[in-house]
Amino acid sequence: MNDVITAIRTVPLEHYVVLSFILFSIGMAGVLFRRNTIIILMCLELMFNSVNLLLTAFSAHHSDPSGQVFVFFIMLVAAAEVTVGLAILVMMKRNVDSVDINQLNRLKW
Amino acid sequence: MIYLFYLFATISVISALFVVAAKSPVNSVISLIVCFLSIAGHYILLNAQFLAMVHIIVYTGAIMVLFLFVIMLLNLNKSTEPQKSLITRIAAVAAGGLFLLTLLGAIKNGIGIATPGGYDGGIGLVKSVGMSLFTDFLVPFELSSVLFLSAIIGAVMLGKKESTAKQMATGDSAYAGLNQAEHIVR
Structure with a gap:
């Protein structure tokens, strides 16, 4: 098990922090960038995953399994969120015949 | 590695x-x-x-x-999806890049983690x-099943063909018709 520990610690924690920051920023820019609702949902998934990666990296470097259990719960919530989000998307396509986010502007201002 | x-x-x-x-x-x-x-x-x-x-x-x-x-x-x-206006797209990229810069600036002096002594790779x-x-985490694990149940019910409600109000109305009329039929039978 000792070589596993040294192998995990070969990559510094800062690298994982920077990587997940980059992924989160790409997801955030994508949510603001695109008009297609399904791609906005995918960018949300990307942001979820960057947070998951960060939690796992901290958990592995601190040798605390609670972080990985949190990641498991985040995956559960993401699955439920995608189910409801895609149902809303199907309903939106059926009602306004488009998946353009700019069509849904009645709650704006 | x-x-x-x-x-x-x-x-x-x-x-x-x-x-x-x-x-x-x-x-x-x-x-x-x-x-x-x-x-x-x-x-x-x-x-x-x-x-x-x-x-x-x-x-x-x-x-x-x-x-x-x-x-x-x-x-x-x-593939021909309407795009946002150019200024909105530039603003989106700038917002993402500035957010990344802010986050990187927050950790530029290192994150300063004292890793605890007892270490377990497994x-x-x-x-x-x-x-x-x-x-x-047993209680949150069991509660997540309730979350899934509500998500399933919500997805089924949202994904139905007719609107909910119309369904309720037709359901009510069917119920009324059933009542009438019962009256006739009596």
Whole structure:
């Protein structure tokens, strides 16, 4: 098990922090960038995953399994969120015949 | 080891950029699958084997297939999607880049973590994650089933063909008709 520990610690924690920051920023820019609702949902998934990666990296470097259990719960919530989000998307396509986010502007201002 | 990290990091960042930049939604989904697989590779590098398997099964196997299914069901695969105005797109990229700069500036002096002494490399295995899940986090685990139940009910309600009000009305009239029939029988 000792070589596993040294192998995990070969990559510094800062690298994982920077990587997940980059992924989160790409997801955030994508949510603001695109008009297609399904791609906005995918960018949300990307942001979820960057947070998951960060939690796992901290958990592995601190040798605390609670972080990985949190990641498991985040995956559960993401699955439920995608189910409801895609149902809303199907309903939106059926009602306004488009998946353009700019069509849904009645709650704006 | 560190080269593997850089390989997976490059793959995930490039495929994440391609998710945002791709014209067709199907290409976006495929590159997001590539991104998720490389993140699963990161989990394996961190010796989080349980999470790597669950990640591949749940995200790549279920959620992304659901996305693909919805895209093909609704025939959304048009490459000519209306784009936002140029100033909005520039503002979006600037917002993302400035957010990244802010986050990087927050950690530029290092994150200053004193790693605790007792170190165990096997915490990502099924045994230890399962022990933690079913002892310390048993109540949230059971509550998540309620969350799933409400998500299923919500998805079924949203995905029905008719509007809910109309359904209620037709249901009421059917009930009234049943009552009338009962009267006639009596």
